[in-house]
Amino acid sequence: AIVAELARLDGGGALAGLSVLVSAGPTYEDIDPVRFIGNRSSGRMGFAIAEAAAAQGAAVTLVAGPVHLPTPPGVAERIDVRSAREMREAVHAAAAHCDIFVSAAAVGDYRPAEVSTHKLKKSGDAGLALALVQNPDILAEIAALPRRPFLVGFAAETRDVDAYARGKLAAKGVDMIAANRVGDGAGFESERNALHLYWPGGDVALAEAPKRELADALLARVAERYRRTRTEHA
């Protein structure tokens, strides 16, 4: 609490003096030079978190997948990427020297096993089987680093949100999971959202609100948990 109070005095804001990395948006995995596998993440939640973190005094690095969004005010650095492997590289480079990593990007779990150099042509009336391989699990990789930042993962689920989120918290070894239900117009491609936060030993529901407001509420909890874990470990 004393550290937090000192931080607030030092330039104001619950995250003053801290370096925060935020990943946002989808990843696109190329099938050929024209086609790709994508997902519906608009990047708005991640961009709202980056904006809110900067407003709370953090030095913010934003790694963004393919989105149509301007860089939020106050964000110190933005790195645009397309594929999960590009995002992995950018996140690893930035995570090495940040205090908190909020992984809000919807990283594609799979990519085509092979990327065709030329546009695939239809052949006859037949279908085809597209072979997919798993992408690296960026959050799990960062969690396994010897000196790792405070980690916030996201879980976007269409059902059983609670069970998946608690499972992800344990399996990935992260400090917090922000879970939301998607589908039927909720979550993605919307200006509003609701989140349920889980951490080892606790959870809280953040009611539906504009994404920027929700980002403030999320970061207040992150700052609190961050100070607590750092005090416990010190």
Next chain:
Amino acid sequence: AIVAELARLDGGGALAGLSVLVSAGPTYEDIDPVRFIGNRSSGRMGFAIAEAAAAQGAAVTLVAGPVHLPTPPGVAERIDVRSAREMREAVHAAAAHCDIFVSAAAVGDYRPAEVSTHKLKKSGDAGLALALVQNPDILAEIAALPRRPFLVGFAAETRDVDAYARGKLAAKGVDMIAANRVGDGAGFESERNALHLYWPGGDVALAEAPKRELADALLARVAERYRRTRTEHA
């Protein structure tokens, strides 16, 4: 030539008095509530054609896939769709009462054989095979209608543009193919483009230009070919 001159006098513009349908943008084919197969079409070429057609006096209907573009000035009607099957429905409804159909959309050739109601979960470290089936060929369907509009198809190719375009002209039974090379930054996701137009018995290269200028040059050729085929058939 007399018809074209009369049309120009009647309200000005090479397409005055004509109803023009333009399709634009990509289609997205859902894999599950979160993931989809898309393509890199930005919709800019199609939107430029819709704007140019309206400026030339046409009554324009624009059927647009998922894009981030405002409706161009003068466009009478815009219908937003997502999948190839939604685009097919919108195009069939509008094509029934239009004089010219410019099919600039990059309609996905394939879609997942099944759409999962819930988000697919990773299982172990294994890859997976995504089964795809062919989408309807909207342009070929419109070409087969007993009373069909003047048809302009697009061919976006990464190589052998000339051969594919001439093949498409013959195979689909359309009146004109506008072909361009894509990949390496050309064509898609760019403000500029170059086109090569093919019609039965002739072709012309339109040099690289901003998409709006290129749309004017394309429509000048379309208007000329439209008047000629209508005179020949009359």
